[in-house]
Amino acid sequence: MSEETREMFPKDSNKTYGLMALVKGTSPMVEKGPRDTVMSWPHLLILEVLAALGTTVLLLFWSLAVKAPLREIANPEVTENPAKAAWYFLSLQELLLHMHPALAGLFIPGLVIILLILIPYIDRSKKDIGIWFASAKGRAIALWSAVYTAVWLTGLILFDEFVRVRSLVSEPEILPGWIIPILVIGGLVTLLYLLIRRWHPTTREVIMGLFSAFVVTYFVLTISALFFRGLGMHLTWPWDLPPGAMPF
């Protein structure tokens, strides 16, 4: 890379001897591989400065181009339709359309956060640290799980809009509110797990499949609620959204 990392006495393959030197050190250099570190100054700091500058430039031009939104003054008498949460909570608002609010707003997000926290205590192997997706198999599982989740979710959203679970089963409330959503989610996650098992995956690869399902769920639900929900939070095309439907 630069002067200080260049090998001083490169080995000549035509010679049977190598140059060696006695050096002062604080510990024996047995079984220590070649140095693969560089000084933080300048190698790390220059990258940090570049990241900060790049972010500043992007943010500055974005803020110059797009004004932060400011609607009319808050008025409890005039209900916004649709009334949307901030975009990063829209996935929860989308869930809310399909099940009991406590399930959508408390139990599912709570369970997701607990599971996220538990990941390092479930996957305790020390294999393949620092390698994206661990292996080609891991990459395939992550990708496949993402496609599986996106297809199922899109299907479920369309089903609940045009067929409506509640028009099939509305009584008692516990069925469309709790039991059916839990069975559908539990069933789809179990099916996903069984399908991933066909790869004979490691624990990490199983978790990777499930994590991809979580990321894609967050993404698809957010997109659906952000771009495809109009009056009364009914499905519509992005170009047919009523004015002010985008929470920006």
Add this chain to the structure above:
Amino acid sequence: MRTTEVPRGQGDKKSYLWDKIRQSSPWRSLFRQGYPNTDENRALVMFNTFFLHIHPVNVKRHSLKISYTWGLGVISFFLLLVLVGTGAWLMFFYVPSVERAYTDMQNLETAVTFGILMRGMHRWAAHLMVVAVFLHMCRVFYTGSYKHPREFNWVIGVSLWVLTLLLSFTGYLLPWDQLSYWAITVSANIVGSFPFIGEEIRLLLLGASEAGQQALIRFYTLHIAIFPVVMTLLLGVHFWRIRKDGGLSSPQESTENEPRGAAQ
């Protein structure tokens, strides 16, 4: 410093003055080592400088690869700094009262120099930070960087993600326009539907049965004081643990060992 033959003239005087400044006691009291152009000074600058001392002297080449980290952690932290800066500036022009909040926003857009720009930067940096922190979490997950000994730093990281969402959410109410009012009403109603103590939490959050002055001052206090302090603390621990856990993860740490425990 290396001495080179410089022809007498302007340049010479300049470098003479420069040397004098750098040998003066005020300068040397400020910078405890010379310019970091030798390995010794490059190490010393990390030890001696408060703002650099969270860095190690040496970093693994692997952790500098852009395609490994995409710089997402640094970008998230930098966005937080921008948010603190623009946020403090916005506080000069904003009073969290139902009567004044919205008018203050309008004044910010019409009467305050750079008001639109500063508010825009605060708003968009907040959105960007939510994205950057989430992507950072995905990066750490997909590279298996949560593994031993970094388990607890992953837990702190998940907490920081949740805290980022809460900070963004509490800021959302402050402009007191229709967008913020109805977003908070919708969210508070979700909380109110939780079994057993939902209604109590909703009351605690809003301070009243409906979003009003009490809710505004609560969200404001959470947004500018409580959550930022918690964020600072957790972030301090997050950074500190990166160092204590041996810097960023790298494939060198991998072992083929099956789950630890039996071996130890």
